[in-house]
Amino acid sequence: MTQVALAATGTVSLAAGRTVARAGGTAVDVAVAAALAAMATEPGIVSLGGGAYVSVWPADGEPVVLDGNVEMPGRGLPREAFGRGVREVHTDYGGGVTMFAGHGSVATPGAAPACAEAVAGFGTASWADVCAPAAAACREGYPVNGAAARYLGFVADPLFGADPEAYALVTRPDGSAPAVGEIVTNGALADVLDQLGREGPALLTTGEVGRAMVADMAARDGLVTAADLEAYAPVRRTPLRRTAGDWDLAINPPPSVGGPMLAVMLGELARVGRWSWADVVRVQEAVLRYRVEVHDTARDLDAAGHALLAGVDRHGLAGLPSSSSTANVSAVDSSGTACAITMSAGYGAGVTVPGTGMLLNNGLGEPELNRLGLHALAPGTRLASNMAPTTGRTADGRALAVGSPGADRITTALMQVLGQGCLQGAELRAAIEAPRLHVRFAGSAGGFVPVVEHESDEAIAAAVARSGLDHHDHGELSMYFGGVGAAYRREDGRLVAAGDPRREAAVDVVP
Secondary structure, three states, X not given: OOOEEEEEOOHHHHHHXXXXXXXXXXXXXXXXXHHHHHHHHOOOOOOOEOEEEEEEEOOOOOOEEXXXXXXXXXXOOOHXXXXXXXXXXXXXXXXXXXXXXXXXXXXXXXXXXXXXXXXXXXXXXXXXXXXXXXXHHHHHOEEOOHHHHXXXXXXXXXXXXXXXXXXXXXXXXXXXXXXXXXXXXXXXXXXXXXXXXXXXXXXXXXXXXXXHHHHHHHHOOOOOOHHHHHHOOOEEEOOEEEEEOOEEEEEOOOOOXXXXXXXXXXXXXXXXXXXXXXXXXXXXXXXXXHHHHOHHHOOOHHHHHHHHHHHHHHHHHHHOOOOOOEEEEEEEEOOOOEEEEEEEOOOOOOOEEOOOOEEEOOHHHOHHHOOOOOOOOOOOOEOOOOOOOEEEEOOOOOEEEEEOOOOOHHHHHHHHHHHHHHHOOOOHXXXXXXXXXXXXXXXXXXXXXXXXXXXXXXXXXXXXXHHOOEEEEOOOOOHXXXXXXXXXXXXXXXXXXXXXXXXXXXXXXXX
C-alpha cells in the first residue's frame, strides 16, 4: 500500500488526509482532502469561498502549479457598480488591522475548481471520496483549532456581526467567540460538501450554490456575476525552477508575488554560498524594498514578475528594477509524488452565501494585495498573492513539498527553511524550528523604513545590531513568522512530515 507523509493544518485536516490515505489515495488526493477539511472547519482562517494554489510534482512527470487564486469580478456591470458594497473594519488582530469587508470585497473564488482539477489529473481517489471527510466533520462536529479561536476572538463582532448567518457560524448562541477545542457543527455546509462531491465544482459556479451567490451579490452591491463564475477556470502554470544545493525546486510563478520574491531570495543565498544572518537581513531588505516600492503597484504582475527574475538572473540583486489569513498542507507519497496546497480567504468578507454555511473571501478588501486601490483592476484579473507552495526533488530520489501561511512572511519563512535545509543540509525539523526574522517596511510610498522583526536569538540580534536597522524582538517561536509545514521523502524511500510549533502542527505518515 502507498504510504503518505502529511503535514496538515490541525487535527481535523490530518484526520481527513488519513482517511483518504488509508483508502489508497496518492499524495495529491490526501493533500486535497486535508485542504478541503481545513477550508470547511477553520472559519475565519480559510474557506471554500476563497482561493488556492496547488503545486504538484508527480513521481513520473514534470511539476505544475494549478492557479486557483481569486479573481477580480464585475463582468458585465456598469462603471457605477464599482467602488460600492464595502465597509471599513478596524480590529486589534495582528497589532491592528484595517480591512474592507462586505459583498463588494468578495473576489471570484477558485479553490474548489483547482482542487478538483488536481485530483482528476494526479489522483486515484474519486472526487466524492475526497470531499467526504470534510462533510462528515461538519455534520458530526469538529473542535475549533487555536488559529481560528484566536482570530475569531478579535473579529467576530466587527467583521461578522453585520451578517446574521455568518455571525451564527463563528459565535456561540450568546454571541461570544468559541474556545479552543470547543465542538461545533455546520450542517448546511455538510450538505453542500455532499452535493459538491456528487456534482463537482460546477456546483459553486454555474450550479445551485453559484446561482445563490450571484443573486445575493446583485441584491447587496457585490461584484461577482454569473459571467464571472462561468468564466472562471484554474490556470495550469509552469513553475519557476531554481537550484538550491542538490535540490531542483518548483516555485509558484507570476502573476503570484510570493513565488518570484522567494525565488530571488533563494537565488541570492545560493549565489553567496554560505549562511549568515547578516546575509538574510541584506537579501530580505533589498528584495522586499523592491516589492513595496515597485512591484506591488505594477498593473501587469505577470510581466513584472518575469522582468524581475530576468534582471536578477543577469545582474544579481543589483538587477532589481527600481522606480492574512492563509493555511497550507503538504504531502509526499512513497512513489515520490509531492503536493503542496496553500489556500486563503483573506481576512474574510464577513458574509456567507445564504443557506449554505459557506463563508466568503475579502480578496478585494485586503489593502496590501490591492495597492492600486479599491476595485481598480479589470474584471478577470487574477489578484496578487503571497502564497508560495513549493515542491522539489533531487537526483538521488528525495522529494519535498513545503509551504506556509503568514501573509508577506510566507516568502521569508520559506526562504529561511529552504535556505538552511537545501543549501546547508539542515534536517527538516531543525530548519523549521530554527529562529526567524522578517524585514518589514513601515510607512507609505512617500518613504518606506525597514524594521527587522525577529525571534529571540543571540546570532540574529548581533546581525541586526550590525545592520543598524530598527528592530523588534517577538520572543521565541512567534506565530507572526508563519507556520511552515513540510513532507519529505528520503533517498532511502522513508517518509517524514514536519510541522511548525509556531502554529497548530499536525503531522503523520500513513499508514
